[in-house]
Amino acid sequence: MSRMTVNDRPVEFDLDPRMPLLYALREAMNLTGTKACGGMGGDGGDCGGACMVLVDGVALRSCAITLAEAEGRIITTIEGLSADRAHPVQQAMVAQQAIQCGFCTPGMVISAAALLLRNPAPTRDDIAAGIPNICRCGVYPRLIKAVEQASRVARRQERISAAPAPGISAEDAAKAVPALRVPAPE
Numbered sequence: 799m800s801r802m803t804v805n806d807r808p809v810e811f812d813l814d815p816r817m818p819l820l821y822a823l824r825e826a827m828n829l830t831g832t833k834a835c836g837g838m839g840g841d842g843g844d845c846g847g848a849c850m851v852l853v854d855g856v857a858l859r860s861c862a863i864t865l866a867e868a869e870g871r872i873i874t875t876i877e878g879l880s881a882d883r884a885h886p887v888q889q890a891m892v893a894q895q896a897i898q899c900g901f902c903t904p905g906m907v908i909s910a911a912a913l914l915l916r917n918p919a920p921t922r923d924d925i926a927a928g929i930p931n932i933c934r935c936g937v938y939p940r941l942i943k944a945v946e947q948a949s950r951v952a953r954r955q956e957r958i959s960a961a962p963a964p965g966i967s968a969e970d971a972a973k974a975v976p977a978l979r980v981p982a983p984e
């Protein structure tokens with residue numbers, strides 16, 4: 799049995815303690831916001847970092863940590879970072895349009911949140927060095943702007959409106975997205 803706290807809830811995994819934390823989160827807890835960038839199996843930490851989670855406030859690749867190593871730790875996944883997507887990094891990622899393929903985004907947000915925890919006012923070089931996630935579409939310039947903005951928001955130097963709350967209805971989304979139509983029920 800592996801015991802830990804995931805998104806503020808104490809949990810016990812009755813799984814092989816050698817199993818990567820990534821699988822337990824995705825398959826046993828259905829926390830699929832944490833991605834497996836090496837395919838379902840990960841690469842043991844050598845791929846893009848889409849599997850990042852906070853472990854005691856530090857961003858780590860969940861494919862490279864076993865359940866045994868996570869024993870007693872406090873784990874935060876993208877689902878637990880903020881109940882209403884109001885974390886400054888989440889707001890700034892939306893404001894700077896730094897979300898592209900979407901697959902890499904959760905891991906980038908986790909890395910950025912961890913960076914701001916240890917360095918509330920990072921320079922551009924700090925951001926480039928502090929976010930190891932790999933992205934093939936080249937979102938890095940916007941990502942850097944987003945983290946700079948998130949830093950200002952977290953330090954109350956700037957305010958931006960929050961990203962839409964989860965659970966937005968298709969009808970509400972259609973009001974803001976001209977390309978989306980939701981036919982009325984027959």
Ligand code: FES
Nearest residue numbers: 835840845847861
């Ligand atoms: S699954 Fe790609 S770095 Fe973990």
Ligand code: FES
Nearest residue numbers: 899902933934935
């Ligand atoms: S955000 Fe996924 S490849 Fe760039």
